[in-house]
Amino acid sequence: MNIGARNQLRGTVTSVTLGAVMAEVKVDVFGKELVSAITRASAESLGLCEGSAVVVIMKATEVMLGTEG
Amino acid sequence: MSPKKAATRRTSTRTSGGTNGASPAPHSLPIGEAARALGVSVDTLRRWERAGRLTTTRDSANRRLVSEDEVRRLGGRSISKSGTGLSARNQFDGVVTAVEIWGVIALVELQAGPHRFVSIITRDAVEELGLAAGVPATATVKATSVMVARRRDQPTPTPAE
Numbered sequence: 705m706n707i708g709a710r711n712q713l714r715g716t717v718t719s720v721t722l723g724a725v726m727a728e729v730k731v732d733v734f735g736k737e738l739v740s741a742i743t744r745a746s747a748e749s750l751g752l753c754e755g756s757a758v759v760v761i762m763k764a765t766e767v768m769l770g771t772e773g
Numbered sequence: 774m775s776p777k778k779a780a781t782r783r784t785s786t787r788t789s790g791g792t793n794g795a796s797p798a799p800h801s802l803p804i805g806e807a808a809r810a811l812g813v814s815v816d817t818l819r820r821w822e823r824a825g826r827l828t829t830t831r832d833s834a835n836r837r838l839v840s841e842d843e844v845r846r847l848g849g850r851s852i853s854k855s856g857t858g859l860s861a862r863n864q865f866d867g868v869v870t871a872v873e874i875w876g877v878i879a880l881v882e883l884q885a886g887p888h889r890f891v892s893i894i895t896r897d898a899v900e901e902l903g904l905a906a907g908v909p910a911t912a913t914v915k916a917t918s919v920m921v922a923r924r925r926d927q928p929t930p931t932p933a934e
Contacts, residue, residue: 710891711890714924734886734888741917747921750923751923752921752923757923757924758922758923761920762890767890767891768892768894768913768914769881769894769913771902772909
């Protein structure tokens with residue numbers, strides 16, 4: 705599958721917390737923690753668990769920028 | 774935007790032996806981040822260290838680290854997960870490397886440690902924030918905007934029951 709998203713970071717899942725509908729997936733990307741909220745169904749169909757090798761994807765239009773002060 | 778959140782995250786996260794050099798000791802900040810948290814320059818921190826006002830430690834690559842306690846003692850803004858007052862879970866501090874303006878829209882590239890981010894924002898926002906190559910900025914992404922894909926080239930761990 706090819707994805708057009710500009711921002712793709714490789715990482716490793718450090719935790720998956722399942723809720724009723726959603727799942728919170730924490731991913732370590734080179735020592736930095738990233739949090740993704742996806743549906744529980746997606747997390748289960750991907751078989752995500754601690755140690756899963758993943759790519760986190762962020763559309764460029766979803767990345768906000770801020771400056772100090 | 775505050776750098777503290779990212780700094781806290783970086784030091785409190787288990788590292789996976791990344792390629793970006795030695796990891797800071799737990800609860801310590803690289804001197805550059807400590808300087809940002811304190812709102813002073815790295816040179817100032819080195820001067821404080823020589824004058825005995827600041828205690829630093831060294832990482833395995835002999836780079837200076839400043840403990841979060843030291844930063845707090847010196848009046849750094851509190852280092853906490855909610856330091857930005859923003860609910861977004863994902864923040865990456867970096868430096869703008871390129872800005873391309875296309876009509877009303879701008880494409881901004883940011884280098885944050887080993888990661889390169891591309892952000893598409895309005896030209897107005899670029900002008901309002903004064904974004905240009907070399908300007909420090911923070912990339913923020915809501916958790917619900919972060920998708921996850923499995924890497925099929927890697928072995929699959931067995932989910933715990």
